[in-house]
Amino acid sequence: MKNWILIIVILVLHLPSQAAKPFYTLSGRISDRLSEPVSFATLTFNDKKYITTVDVDGRYEIKLEKGVYSGIVSAVSYRTVDFKIELAKDTVFDIVMEEDAVQLQSVNVYGKTVGKQLEEGAFSVNAVEIAPNLNKMVTLNDLIDRTSGVKVRREGGAGSDFDLTINGMSGNSIRYFIDGVPLETKGTGLTLDNVPLNTVERIELYKGVVPSYLGADALGGAVNIVTRKKRQNYLDASYGIGSFHTYLGDITGQYYIPGTPVVIQPTFSVNYSKNDYKMKNVEVWSEEQDRYIFTNKQRFHDDYFSLLGQVEVGVNDVKWAHKFFVGFSYNKLDKDIQTGAMQNKVYGEASRHTHSYNISARYNKRWEQVSTRLTLSHTWDHSETVDTACRKYSWDGTWMPSSGNEMNNRARTIRVYKRPLTVLNTGVDYELNEHNTFAFNYMLNRRGNNRYDEIDKNFEPSNDVVTKHILSLTYSQSFFNKKWQTSYFVKDYINALSIKQSDDIVITGSDKIDRNNVKNYRGAGVGSRYSVCEPLSVKGSYEHSVRLPLSRELLGNGTTVYPNLALSPEASNNYNLGIFGIYYFDSLNQLSYEANGFIRHVQNYIRATVSEREGMMQYVNEPAIDIKGFDVEVSYVWNNSFQFTANASWSDARDLKRYKTDGNLSATYKNRVPNRPWFFGNIDASYTFRDLIMKTDRLGIVAEYQYIHWYYLNWEAFGAASSKARIPTQNITNVSLSYCWHNDRYNVSLECNNIFDRLAYDNYMLQKPGRSFGAKFRIFIN
Known part of the structure; x- marks a missing residue:
C-alpha cells in the first residue's frame, strides 16, 4: 500500500510545471433537418489541434481550455459546416447539417462508438452494442455469451440460474452493475436474463481489472449495463413468442414535459415460459417392462414468470445539476423448481417467489474542473421458498410418498428471507489539466438477512x-x-459481519467464526495503453484485488445452496496484456482484431461444489489456484453489409495446494479445476440487404455457431477415466432473419436456436432446451 502511495506522489511531483488552466465541457448534438442524429460526424477545432467524434446518437462531448475556437463539422453525405464559438463556461452547442449526395462518393469518415473508444482504453474490456440485436428475441446473457473470453452457463431454460465466466474467473467473482450501480439494487429477481433489451445501449465487460468508479470488490471482472441516453421523446415496444410456451413483452419510453427540463422515463416488462422442453434419455420406471428404462420426457414443473415496473423522473442541464433523477421500481418473480443441482433430483411442487421494491436518487454536477456524482438506493427484497410436499417425483410426473420434503428430505418448509439492501456510491473527479486527472470513490453496501420459516417450528x-x-x-x-x-x-x-444463525453447524461452519467482526483489506493496480498507429495498439494492466463473499455464498439462497459462514475472502494478483487494432483496406473493407493474455494467482479461491446425493450446492475455499489463458477475436466488415466474426478462448486453472492438512501430498495438486469450461469459441456471420421492397428497409440474415470442449465434473485425479462424470462437448448452431422498414419504426424477426437439435449441457446432468423457434415484433416511435 505504501509503495503505491509513493508512486502516485512521485508522479504528481513530476507533473508539468505550467499552471493549471481551467477546462470546460463543450457538448451537444449533431442532427439533420428532420432532427435525426448524424452518427459518427467529426468535429475539428483550430485547424486539427483538437478532434472529437460524434456517437451513434449524434452526441459529442469534449473538454477544452477557456478561449475562442473555430472549426468544422464533417460527415459522410453531408455538407461541411463551419462554426466559431467562445468557451468561458460549460456550454451546450447543437449543430444542424444538410445532406449533400455528391459527397457520398468522395468523403470517407471513420467514426467510433463510445463502446469502441472504451475498448481502446487502458483496461481489458469488451463493449457489446445492443442496437444490432434490438429486434431479436434474445437476452443480455445470450449476447454476452458470444463475446471473446466470456462463457455463460445456464442450469436450464428461461429464468434458470446461470454462472458467468470471464477469463477463467466465474461465479460471484464477477460483479453486475446498471449505470454504475449494483444490479442487485433492483432486487434478486432481476438478472441479465430479464433486463428489458430496449432499455439498454451497450454492455461493458471488464476482464480482471475493474475501474474504481464502479466501487466493486470484483476479483474476475464486472458487467456494467449502460442504459439508453437519447434526449428525445420516444416509445419503444416489443412482443415476442417462442417455443415451450414462451412469451415476452417490453415497453419503455421517454417524455419531456414541454417548456420544462423535466423528463419522465417509464419501463414495463413481463416474461413467461412453461419451459416444457423435452428431457432426453432420462430414467423412469416402466410398468410394462417391470424395470427402469431411459426415455424422453417433458419437463412438467418449471413455469417461470417475471415482471418489472419502473419509472424515473428527473431533469437534465439545469443550474444546480447536470442530471438529477429519482426512481421507483417493482420486480416480481415466480419460479417452479424442477430439479436440484442435478437432473436426477426431480421436484414436482417446490417453488420460489420473490418481490422487491426499490427507491433511488442520482445526482451529477460539474463545476469547471471538478465533477461529482452521487447515487443512493434502498431495496426491500423479499423471497420465499415453498417446499411442503413429502413426495419423490419421477420424470413421468408420477410420485411416491416420502418421509421428508422434496428438496432435502426434511420437515415441510416455507422458508422466508427478507434481505433489505442499502447502497451509496459517491465520487469526485478533479481535472488538473488536459493531461492529469484525479478521482475518489466511496461505496457502501449493506445487506440484511432476516430469515424465518412459516411452518417449520x-x-x-x-x-x-x-x-x-x-x-x-x-x-x-x-x-x-x-x-x-x-x-x-x-x-x-472494509468488511463487517454480524452473523446470528447457528443451525446446521456441521454444514454451515457457524461454530468456526467470530460472529461480529470487522476486517480490512487493501488492493492496488495500474493500467496503460499506447497506440502506435490505428492498426496497432498495446495495453497492459495489473491489480492486486480482494473479493468479499456475497450473501448468496455466505448465507445460501434458501433453495439449492447451503450457507457456508466460514468462507474467507478471495485475493488475487491479476495480470493482463493485449494488442488490438483496426485496418481499413479502403472505404468498403475493414478488419479489426484483438488478442489478450492473462494470469491470475488466486488465494482462497471460492468455487461451488455439488452433492450428488442431495442435489445441493455449497461454496467452499480452495487454498491456491493458478489461472492462465488467452482470448482472441477477429472481425471483418464489408460495405457495412457483410460481417464475419470469430473468437476463441482458452484458460488453464490449476490447484496449487501441494500438501493436505495432514501433511500428505494432495492428489489434486496441479489438477485442472473441475466443473468449469476451459476451451470454447464462436463464429458469427451476417448479411444485410437494403432497399429491397421500399426505401429505408433492411433484411438481415444471421448465422451463429458455438463450440465448447468437454470438461470433468470432479477432480481428474479421482476415479477411472471411463467412469468419471463429465460435461460433454457442445456444438450449437443458431439462425435468425429480421426485417425492418419505415426507418426502423417497424421490425419483425424470426429465429431458430439449436437448429440441429443437439443435446446441450452447461452443467453436469442439467439439460438445456433443444431446438426452439421464436418470433418478435417491435415498434419504435420518436
Whole structure:
C-alpha cells in the first residue's frame, strides 16, 4: 500500500510545471433537418489541434481550455459546416447539417462508438452494442455469451440460474452493475436474463481489472449495463413468442414535459415460459417392462414468470445539476423448481417467489474542473421458498410418498428471507489539466438477512447483516493527443459481519467464526495503453484485488445452496496484456482484431461444489489456484453489409495446494479445476440487404455457431477415466432473419436456436432446451 502511495506522489511531483488552466465541457448534438442524429460526424477545432467524434446518437462531448475556437463539422453525405464559438463556461452547442449526395462518393469518415473508444482504453474490456440485436428475441446473457473470453452457463431454460465466466474467473467473482450501480439494487429477481433489451445501449465487460468508479470488490471482472441516453421523446415496444410456451413483452419510453427540463422515463416488462422442453434419455420406471428404462420426457414443473415496473423522473442541464433523477421500481418473480443441482433430483411442487421494491436518487454536477456524482438506493427484497410436499417425483410426473420434503428430505418448509439492501456510491473527479486527472470513490453496501420459516417450528430464525465499505483513489495520465493513457489506483476494503444463525453447524461452519467482526483489506493496480498507429495498439494492466463473499455464498439462497459462514475472502494478483487494432483496406473493407493474455494467482479461491446425493450446492475455499489463458477475436466488415466474426478462448486453472492438512501430498495438486469450461469459441456471420421492397428497409440474415470442449465434473485425479462424470462437448448452431422498414419504426424477426437439435449441457446432468423457434415484433416511435 505504501509503495503505491509513493508512486502516485512521485508522479504528481513530476507533473508539468505550467499552471493549471481551467477546462470546460463543450457538448451537444449533431442532427439533420428532420432532427435525426448524424452518427459518427467529426468535429475539428483550430485547424486539427483538437478532434472529437460524434456517437451513434449524434452526441459529442469534449473538454477544452477557456478561449475562442473555430472549426468544422464533417460527415459522410453531408455538407461541411463551419462554426466559431467562445468557451468561458460549460456550454451546450447543437449543430444542424444538410445532406449533400455528391459527397457520398468522395468523403470517407471513420467514426467510433463510445463502446469502441472504451475498448481502446487502458483496461481489458469488451463493449457489446445492443442496437444490432434490438429486434431479436434474445437476452443480455445470450449476447454476452458470444463475446471473446466470456462463457455463460445456464442450469436450464428461461429464468434458470446461470454462472458467468470471464477469463477463467466465474461465479460471484464477477460483479453486475446498471449505470454504475449494483444490479442487485433492483432486487434478486432481476438478472441479465430479464433486463428489458430496449432499455439498454451497450454492455461493458471488464476482464480482471475493474475501474474504481464502479466501487466493486470484483476479483474476475464486472458487467456494467449502460442504459439508453437519447434526449428525445420516444416509445419503444416489443412482443415476442417462442417455443415451450414462451412469451415476452417490453415497453419503455421517454417524455419531456414541454417548456420544462423535466423528463419522465417509464419501463414495463413481463416474461413467461412453461419451459416444457423435452428431457432426453432420462430414467423412469416402466410398468410394462417391470424395470427402469431411459426415455424422453417433458419437463412438467418449471413455469417461470417475471415482471418489472419502473419509472424515473428527473431533469437534465439545469443550474444546480447536470442530471438529477429519482426512481421507483417493482420486480416480481415466480419460479417452479424442477430439479436440484442435478437432473436426477426431480421436484414436482417446490417453488420460489420473490418481490422487491426499490427507491433511488442520482445526482451529477460539474463545476469547471471538478465533477461529482452521487447515487443512493434502498431495496426491500423479499423471497420465499415453498417446499411442503413429502413426495419423490419421477420424470413421468408420477410420485411416491416420502418421509421428508422434496428438496432435502426434511420437515415441510416455507422458508422466508427478507434481505433489505442499502447502497451509496459517491465520487469526485478533479481535472488538473488536459493531461492529469484525479478521482475518489466511496461505496457502501449493506445487506440484511432476516430469515424465518412459516411452518417449520424447529427452524431457528436469525437476522444477519453483511456490510461493505470500499474506497478508491485513482490518478490518470493522458499524453500525445491521448495516444498514451495510464491509470494508477489504490483501494481499501472494509468488511463487517454480524452473523446470528447457528443451525446446521456441521454444514454451515457457524461454530468456526467470530460472529461480529470487522476486517480490512487493501488492493492496488495500474493500467496503460499506447497506440502506435490505428492498426496497432498495446495495453497492459495489473491489480492486486480482494473479493468479499456475497450473501448468496455466505448465507445460501434458501433453495439449492447451503450457507457456508466460514468462507474467507478471495485475493488475487491479476495480470493482463493485449494488442488490438483496426485496418481499413479502403472505404468498403475493414478488419479489426484483438488478442489478450492473462494470469491470475488466486488465494482462497471460492468455487461451488455439488452433492450428488442431495442435489445441493455449497461454496467452499480452495487454498491456491493458478489461472492462465488467452482470448482472441477477429472481425471483418464489408460495405457495412457483410460481417464475419470469430473468437476463441482458452484458460488453464490449476490447484496449487501441494500438501493436505495432514501433511500428505494432495492428489489434486496441479489438477485442472473441475466443473468449469476451459476451451470454447464462436463464429458469427451476417448479411444485410437494403432497399429491397421500399426505401429505408433492411433484411438481415444471421448465422451463429458455438463450440465448447468437454470438461470433468470432479477432480481428474479421482476415479477411472471411463467412469468419471463429465460435461460433454457442445456444438450449437443458431439462425435468425429480421426485417425492418419505415426507418426502423417497424421490425419483425424470426429465429431458430439449436437448429440441429443437439443435446446441450452447461452443467453436469442439467439439460438445456433443444431446438426452439421464436418470433418478435417491435415498434419504435420518436
